[in-house]
Amino acid sequence: MRILIVDDESLARDRLRRMLDSEMIHDVVGEAANGLGALELCEMHEPELVLLDIRMPGMDGLETARHLLTLENPPAVIFCTAYEEHALQAFDLQAVGYLLKPVRKENLLNALTKAVKLNRAQLAALNEVNAGQTSRSHISARTHKGIELIAIGDVRYFQADQKYVSVRFGGGEVIVDETLRELEEEFGEMFVRVHRSALIACQHVEALVKMNDGQMGVRLKGLDEIVSVSRRHLPSVRKLIKTL
Numbered sequence: 001m002r003i004l005i006v007d008d009e010s011l012a013r014d015r016l017r018r019m020l021d022s023e024m025i026h027d028v029v030g031e032a033a034n035g036l037g038a039l040e041l042c043e044m045h046e047p048e049l050v051l052l053d054i055r056m057p058g059m060d061g062l063e064t065a066r067h068l069l070t071l072e073n074p075p076a077v078i079f080c081t082a083y084e085e086h087a088l089q090a091f092d093l094q095a096v097g098y099l100l101k102p103v104r105k106e107n108l109l110n111a112l113t114k115a116v117k118l119n120r121a122q123l124a125a126l127n128e129v130n131a132g133q134t135s136r137s138h139i140s141a142r143t144h145k146g147i148e149l150i151a152i153g154d155v156r157y158f159q160a161d162q163k164y165v166s167v168r169f170g171g172g173e174v175i176v177d178e179t180l181r182e183l184e185e186e187f188g189e190m191f192v193r194v195h196r197s198a199l200i201a202c203q204h205v206e207a208l209v210k211m212n213d214g215q216m217g218v219r220l221k222g223l224d225e226i227v228s229v230s231r232r233h234l235p236s237v238r239k240l241i242k243t244l
Helices: 010-023 035-045 061-068 105-114 120-129 180-187 234-243
Strands: 002-006 027-032 049-053 076-081 097-100 138-143 146-151 155-161 164-169 172-176 191-195 198-201 205-210 216-220 226-228
Touching: 002 010, 002 035, 010 027, 010 105, 027 035, 035 049, 035 061, 035 146, 049 061, 061 076, 061 138, 097 105, 138 172, 146 164, 155 180, 180 191, 180 198, 191 226, 191 234, 198 216, 198 226, 205 234, 216 234
Parallel strands: 002 027, 002 049, 049 076, 076 097
Antiparallel strands: 138 146, 155 164, 155 198, 164 172, 191 198, 205 216, 216 226
C-alpha cells in the first residue's frame, strides 16, 4: 500500500518508517508533522492509508481525519495513540485500526492487513471518547486549489443558500457541504444567529447599523458588506453588542 505517516514527533515517524521499510512491501509516500501537512500530502500523493497520530498540537488527528473524509477518495486510517488499553475499549470501533505507542512491528503489520476506511459514524464515536475534542479549528472546502482550510478564527459569517453554505472569511469566500444548523451546533459559542440563513462571528462584530432599506444590519471587521439582521434575532444581537 501507499502509506502516509503523520506524527508531530520525528522519532515516532522514523520508527514507523523503519518498520515499514524493513518489510519492503509497502511504499511510504511521505511524512507530515501536523494535520495541515497531512492534508496537503494526501492531495499530492493520494495514499491508500494514513498512519495518524491522535495527539498533535493545533489540528489533532481526529480533526485531520474529519477533513480526510471530504477527499474524493479518502484513505484508510490507522490511529496511533498513547491511550491506555482500557480507554480504547470504551468505544466499539473494531473496523477502525489503532496502534498503542510505542508501536510494535507485529502490531503494525497486523493493523495494515485489517485496515479499512473510516466512516463518519466511527469518527463521531471517537470524538465522544476524546473529551478534549469539542469543535474543529478549521473549516475545509473543496476548491480549484484542492482542499482549502479556513481557520475558524478568520471566519466572519456563514450564509445559507439552498443546499449549500458559503463561508465568508478575511481572504474571500468558499462553499461547504454542511448545514447552518450543524455549524451552529458545533460553533455556537463563537457565532450568533442574526437571520434564519446567517450566523456571524461574535469576535468580528463592529457595530449594529441601519441599512438603506431601513432594515438593521451588522458591520463586521474587514468586510465592506453588511449582514442583515431579522427582527426576530435583533434583541440577541443588541445584547451581544452591549457586551463587546
